[in-house]
Amino acid sequence: MFQHLRLTAVSLIGLAVAACATSPLDRRQVVLYSDSDMARQGEAAYRQMQEEIPISSDANQTSFVQCVADHVVNALQESERGRYSWEVTVFDADQANAFALPGGKIGVYNGLLDVAVNQDQLAAVMAHEVAHVLANHSNERASQSTIRTAGLAAARILGASDTAVELIDYGANLGIFLPFNRTQESEADVLGIMLMADAGFDPQQSILLWENMNAVSSERPPEFLSTHPSPETRIASLQSMLPGAYERREEARLSGRYPDCTYVRR
Ligand SMILES: [Zn+2]
Structure with a gap:
């Protein structure tokens, strides 16, 4: 029994070491799952949402959101753009929320x-x-969850390797909808403001957006407010990124990127 425990611990450590990666901002990450596994899960969850949540039938809305999505996706490096089949859906739901799932599946609640x-x-x-x-x-997040779960299970005497496999699946299932942590939120803010600027959008507007968002955030905060530092900290940090973002936007404009997506409200 003890032998099994040691083997499990050793193989988990082996897995974690083998799966050490870095984020686009050079932060060390542990990612246990393959990109294609995550993409498959993201797509499955997305298709389920498309069946369960009403989809907007407002053509103005849909084409506006599609237009913005196209500009954002087209500004990605070719390797990032080609990594997934990017897709956007406008859901008919009152919440001020949006998400993007592994595999490039974007959802916007109207x-x-x-x-x-x-x-x-x-x-x-x-x-x-x-x-x-x-x-x-x-x-x-899924990997962290798996390591935690597997660690707990090992402490409760885990022997069979198929149990470990089940745990890994369980962690992956959770990963799609686990809340992001603060480090990840800050990273998405940095990468996000640069990406919007690369697409030719006005980075200053990100600050106005988060101000609007803070003004309406109610009892159920959307994804992008849930685990973030205080609004003041976030806005100060975005402010500090503006000069760099404007430089990138200038380059985008020089290469002809002037997005012009309009939304005629009904
Ligand atoms: Zn976020």
Whole structure:
């Protein structure tokens, strides 16, 4: 029995060491799952949401959101753009929320359009969500969860390797919807403001967006408010990134990136 325990611990450590990666900002990460596994899970969850949550039938809304998504995705490095089949869906739901799942599946709740009041503010949200995907944040959360769960189980005397496999699956299932931690949120803010600028959107608008968001955040905070430092800290940190972001936006404009997505409200 003791032997089994040691083997499990050793193989977990082996797995973790083998799966050490770095985020786009050079932060060390433990990612246990393959990109294609995460993408498959993201897509499955997305298809389920498309069946269960009503989808907006407002063509103005849909084409506006699609337009912003296209600009954001087109600003990605070719390797990032080609990594997934990017897709966006506008859900008919009051909540001011948005998400992007592993595999490049983006969801926007149309309640968000009352808070993100122009193309640049919507781009700020979308770029932040896309940044979570590019930085493998769900994989990282799932992996942390698996290590924690497996560690607990090992302490309760775990022997069979198929149990370990089940635990890993369990962790991966949770990973898709686990909340991001503060480090990941800050990372998505940094990557997000640069990505929106690369697409030619106005980075200053990200600050106005988060101000709007703070003004409406109620009892159930959306993804992008849940685990973040205080609004003041976030805004101060975005402010400090503005000069760099404007430089990138200038480059984007020089290469002809002038997004012009309009939304005619009904
Ligand atoms: Zn976030």
